[in-house]
Amino acid sequence: MIRKIAYPALGAFLLLGTTTPVAATPALQHTRAATRSTTPPRTTPSRPARRTGPTRSTRSQPVCNPVRGSRGTLNRRAPSRGQGGGTFGAPRTGGRTHNGIDIRSRPGTGVHSVRPGRVIFSGRGRGGTGNAVVVRHRNGSSSHYYHLQGSHQPRTGTTVRGGQRIGTVGRTGNVPRRADTHLHFELRNSRGRPVEPRLNGRECAAPPRPRGATTAR
Numbered sequence: 001m002i003r004k005i006a007y008p009a010l011g012a013f014l015l016l017g018t019t020t021p022v023a024a025t026p027a028l029q030h031t032r033a034a035t036r037s038t039t040p041p042r043t044t045p046s047r048p049a050r051r052t053g054p055t056r057s058t059r060s061q062p063v064c065n066p067v068r069g070s071r072g073t074l075n076r077r078a079p080s081r082g083q084g085g086g087t088f089g090a091p092r093t094g095g096r097t098h099n100g101i102d103i104r105s106r107p108g109t110g111v112h113s114v115r116p117g118r119v120i121f122s123g124r125g126r127g128g129t130g131n132a133v134v135v136r137h138r139n140g141s142s143s144h145y146y147h148l149q150g151s152h153q154p155r156t157g158t159t160v161r162g163g164q165r166i167g168t169v170g171r172t173g174n175v176p177r178r179a180d181t182h183l184h185f186e187l188r189n190s191r192g193r194p195v196e197p198r199l200n201g202r203e204c205a206a207p208p209r210p211r212g213a214t215t216a217r
Ligand SMILES: [Zn+2]
Pocket: 029, 086, 098, 100, 101, 102, 183, 184, 185
């Protein structure tokens, strides 16, 4: 016999879940930890305290490295040089959190889309993004590339292949003057929430172009 069980609490929880749609214009890559003031105090500290980053538990499928020749090096935390840690979830001033990873590279190095998709933003973003490209992928997720030089960027609405060049590493936006030049790379799920990017150890490369296709740079 199957017993019917109602889940009113679960329904309420789902209703409370916030969704952040992917904005057409990328905003500053840091968000405040929304759970800070609403998390009730722990009464049974049976588990070790865990940092409550906004989306640390949501992991993404590994993707190729969008910067060729970078070896996937992340910015290390170097406050004396005016930069914070380049890892996902690294703290920022004012209770903000780093929503992507920073991939250190020389200025002008090519930046490549990690997956095929459609460019939903290309240009100067709001806040500290600088020149930015945002690609939306078929499953609704999106990849974000910030601080670009502004050259070789496809126009908004362009369809790009996985591995296609979509810009070059630059220092636009809120990159501190003494910080290393890097690509700020962000992945967001279909609900617009940042997820931790994981690199699969390979650099993004475009597949061979089918015969008769035109070059779109
Ligand atoms: Zn960053």
